[in-house]
Amino acid sequence: MEENIENINIEVKLFLEAVFLKYGYDFRNYSLAHIKRRILHRLSISQIESISLMQDRVLRDPDFFQQILLDFSINVTEMFRDPDFYQAIRKEVIPLLKTYPFIKIWHAGCSTGEEVFSMAILLQEEGLLEKTQIYATDFNQKVLKQAKQGIFSVENVKEWTQNYLRAGGKESFSDYYVANYNSVIMNKNLSENILFAHHNLVTDQVFSEVNMIICRNVLIYFERALQNRVIGLFKESLLPGGILCLGSKESLQFNENASSFSPLVAKEKIYRKNYMIPNLFEV
Amino acid sequence: MDYKIIVIGTSAGGLDALKKLLPVFPPAFPVPIVIVQHLSSRSNGFMIQYLNSISSVRVKEAEEKELLAPATVYFAPPNYHLLIEDNQTLSLSVEKKVNYARPSIDVLFESAAYAFGKSIIGVILTGANHDGAKGLAQIKRAGGYTIVQSPETAYSGSMPKAAIAQTNPDRIISIDEIGIVLRDLFMKKPNRFI
Numbered sequence A: 001m002e003e004n005i006e007n008i009n010i011e012v013k014l015f016l017e018a019v020f021l022k023y024g025y026d027f028r029n030y031s032l033a034h035i036k037r038r039i040l041h042r043l044s045i046s047q048i049e050s051i052s053l054m055q056d057r058v059l060r061d062p063d064f065f066q067q068i069l070l071d072f073s074i075n076v077t078e079m080f081r082d083p084d085f086y087q088a089i090r091k092e093v094i095p096l097l098k099t100y101p102f103i104k105i106w107h108a109g110c111s112t113g114e115e116v117f118s119m120a121i122l123l124q125e126e127g128l129l130e131k132t133q134i135y136a137t138d139f140n141q142k143v144l145k146q147a148k149q150g151i152f153s154v155e156n157v158k159e160w161t162q163n164y165l166r167a168g169g170k171e172s173f174s175d176y177y178v179a180n181y182n183s184v185i186m187n188k189n190l191s192e193n194i195l196f197a198h199h200n201l202v203t204d205q206v207f208s209e210v211n212m213i214i215c216r217n218v219l220i221y222f223e224r225a226l227q228n229r230v231i232g233l234f235k236e237s238l239l240p241g242g243i244l245c246l247g248s249k250e251s252l253q254f255n256e257n258a259s260s261f262s263p264l265v266a267k268e269k270i271y272r273k274n275y276m277i278p279n280l281f282e283v
Numbered sequence B: 001m002d003y004k005i006i007v008i009g010t011s012a013g014g015l016d017a018l019k020k021l022l023p024v025f026p027p028a029f030p031v032p033i034v035i036v037q038h039l040s041s042r043s044n045g046f047m048i049q050y051l052n053s054i055s056s057v058r059v060k061e062a063e064e065k066e067l068l069a070p071a072t073v074y075f076a077p078p079n080y081h082l083l084i085e086d087n088q089t090l091s092l093s094v095e096k097k098v099n100y101a102r103p104s105i106d107v108l109f110e111s112a113a114y115a116f117g118k119s120i121i122g123v124i125l126t127g128a129n130h131d132g133a134k135g136l137a138q139i140k141r142a143g144g145y146t147i148v149q150s151p152e153t154a155y156s157g158s159m160p161k162a163a164i165a166q167t168n169p170d171r172i173i174s175i176d177e178i179g180i181v182l183r184d185l186f187m188k189k190p191n192r193f194i
């Protein structure tokens, strides 16, 4: 078994190298425990004997790669996840956004879009949706396609309705969708200013200057070095005074770019990029 | 024997069991202890605060990318899976529930087995479901040491029974005995009279 663990570690490294060389998707700086878990899970449910043989398969079978991409990109999400976060946005961030003539927001790692629609609903209730452009990106085409459709399974709606209310929703959640058999279709006006696009946080560059970035539950899958890169990307992308929102259990605490941000609502991991202030203490 | 970490999984009745177990560890306990306790997804930090107040070791919620330290007890945050990395740091995941649970004991134990191999001690305590049985078996296969709370002494025996059904644990004992075994494994003074 001990030798087994060593072999598994070697095979996993080689597998990630192969995926990168062949498809350009770079998972080499993702959480190894997470990647190992997903690879071993795929191995146990497919008829493949070893990770090395799985590597052979992934090189030759692009469809299998798509499966692996889905395995690696945990797409679990929900509407108004962490209602307290949305409360904090209403209380502390909306008043700032109201002072801007035009607002640009980037949702990075938006998955199937629930988080984006939640924000659109909130902005509409605050009278800001019409002057907002939302970019919603992910590196997984399959979830983006779903997000674009704005159609969700009805099975979660009860939970989302509760989330919406606890998040300080002002209307009735059912005002924002039309139910149709087993699904709900989100109102078209919500997505009019949303642009869904492919963007890989590991390998792509900054694409726009924005007032607010929301990147929740993505950085937990990255090693520290990669977290540094991505926060650096966000720093470049944010206008001075811009807002950065991370997941409830993510923080800038150990990040090399931490000094460029100040906490706005520390508990909800909402930060503000510092304005450039000349250092008065330097002679 | 050179164990580097203890992982513990528990569910229904877990708080009472941990209330007995954690105060047993002395302030200089040489290894980290990582725990998954099933809780409602909205539970607050009360349990951690309380356990910290009655223990000599430090009790805290696990933070992502945090480096494991000795004499410290880490709890998985509600609604996140907790994993251990090869480089002795902690990772979180919002992956879907495993055994209807997030955090799941299996997720923690399996990752721990892959990161620590035979240098790990896995402990299953009281609980009313089957989570952890697979993970404990994985720890055993990796050569680690396995302990299960004896079902008849547990508030709920289902989880211990499920674990025993899948593994042949090294010890099946009461919570008080688990405390003694763990403390003695690490804190025994060298015997000078031999």
Ligand SMILES: C[S@@+](CC[C@H](N)C(=O)[O-])C[C@H]1O[C@@H](n2cnc3c(N)ncnc32)[C@H](O)[C@@H]1O
Pocket: A073, A074, A075, A076, A077, A078, A081, A108, A109, A110, A111, A112, A115, A137, A138, A139, A140, A143, A199, A200, A201, A202, A215, A216, A217, A218, A247, B094
């Ligand atoms: C757990 S979901 C988070 C969804 C949403 N932000 C939330 O908190 O509910 C993580 C998302 O990050 C995406 N992701 C992972 N690595 C990425 C990368 N390198 N670039 C862009 N998106 C990535 C995944 O495809 C997945 O949809």
